Amino acid sequence: MIVCVAVVGHQNNPLYIQSFTEADDALKLHHIVHCSLDVVDERVNNPKRSGPMLNETFLGLLYPIENYKVYGYLTNTKVKFILVTTDLDVKDADNLVLFGTIIKVGVTGNRKGGSGLLTRNGDEGKCKEGGP
Amino acid sequence: MVREVSESCVDSLLTEMVACYCNRFYANKPELAARRIEAIGYQVGHQLSERYTMERPRFTDHLEAIKFICKDFWSELFKKQIDNLKTNHRGTFVLQDNKFRWLARMSVDPSTDNVGSVEDNNSPTAENKAAHAMSMHLYFPCGIIRGALSNLGIPCAVSADISNLPAWGNLTILIPFIRAKDLKIEPLFHVKNIEI
Numbered sequence: 001m002i003v004c005v006a007v008v009g010h011q012n013n014p015l016y017i018q019s020f021t022e023a024d025d026a027l028k029l030h031h032i033v034h035c036s037l038d039v040v041d042e043r044v045n046n047p048k049r050s051g052p053m054l055n056e057t058f059l060g061l062l063y064p065i066e067n068y069k070v071y072g073y074l075t076n077t078k079v080k081f082i083l084v085t086t087d088l089d090v091k092d093a094d095n096l097v098l099f100g101t102i103i104k105v106g107v108t109g110n111r112k113g114g115s116g117l118l119t120r121n122g123d124e125g126k127c128k129e130g131g132p
Numbered sequence: 133m134v135r136e137v138s139e140s141c142v143d144s145l146l147t148e149m150v151a152c153y154c155n156r157f158y159a160n161k162p163e164l165a166a167r168r169i170e171a172i173g174y175q176v177g178h179q180l181s182e183r184y185t186m187e188r189p190r191f192t193d194h195l196e197a198i199k200f201i202c203k204d205f206w207s208e209l210f211k212k213q214i215d216n217l218k219t220n221h222r223g224t225f226v227l228q229d230n231k232f233r234w235l236a237r238m239s240v241d242p243s244t245d246n247v248g249s250v251e252d253n254n255s256p257t258a259e260n261k262a263a264h265a266m267s268m269h270l271y272f273p274c275g276i277i278r279g280a281l282s283n284l285g286i287p288c289a290v291s292a293d294i295s296n297l298p299a300w301g302n303l304t305i306l307i308p309f310i311r312a313k314d315l316k317i318e319p320l321f322h323v324k325n326i327e328i
Contacts, residue, residue: 076185077283
């Protein structure tokens with residue numbers, strides 16, 4: 001189950017963060033997301049360690065922590081998408097599809113276009129709720 | 133999935149925007165109008181680059197980002213690739229488009245030039261006016277390119293130059309990167325062609 005999704009801007013400023021748990025552990029999840037930003041930076045600055053995934057936007061598993069696994073995605077414009085999940089064996093392909101959807105919604109507002117989170121200017125062009 | 137917009141609408145919008153800012157909002161301050169139009173372009177380019185780079189691997193260096201601008205970005209916006217890309221390998225890039233689409237169907241209003249005597253029609257002032265009008269229309273595309281590049285992590289200045297005025301479509305775009313130390317623009321005659 002996905003417990004937390006975060007979109008972080010190019011200056012590590014939070015654009016969107018949402019946890020999907022009943023329990024009152026939002027702060028813990030935010031902390032996990034915060035820590036993952038360092039891992040993203042490390043991956044980008046030490047490309048040798050990431051090996052074959054050089055310049056791939058999907059960063060794969062960033063790090064496992066407690067019962068969670070944290071996955072990351074870094075776009076060309078240095079916007080990070082962080083996913084925290086409780087599933088312990090997830091296929092990368094599934095994650096990629098999921099990230100693709102999140103990014104499409106994040107950039108275009110909905111799956112049919114419009115104005116999204118990353119292309120929003122102030123209060124103009126708010127995210128449209130749901131797709132037509 | 134992809135939403136399209138009529139090309140004539142874009143042309144009209146650009147013309148109207150420039151006319152609005154130059155003749156109505158900032159009629160007495162052309163520099164301010166230019167800066168406002170450039171800022172609008174910056175915002176547009178910033179957002180477009182977010183969309184167009186959505187599904188591609190990250191760029192390794194500046195040249196790769198510039199090539200993306202020349203090929204993919206240019207053909208998305210202007211329906212053709214750039215014709216010539218030059219660089220001096222010290223941070224300045226020159227992009228040349230021999231048939232710039234947004235200027236291809238542009239003409240100069242003759243009524244404004246006929247105020248003086250008939251002989252003045254071909255005087256340099258008429259040409260200057262035309263060149264000035266053209267350059268006002270170029271601030272928007274310059275802003276778009278600057279916005280896109282800065283979103284890709286390349287802070288730069290972008291300026292445009294029209295040569296070969298009668299053809300109206302010959303556009304050269306100069307992109308010097310701004311570094312913290314040197315703001316100097318390298319002389320253009322050192323530039324070399326590079327394969328796009």
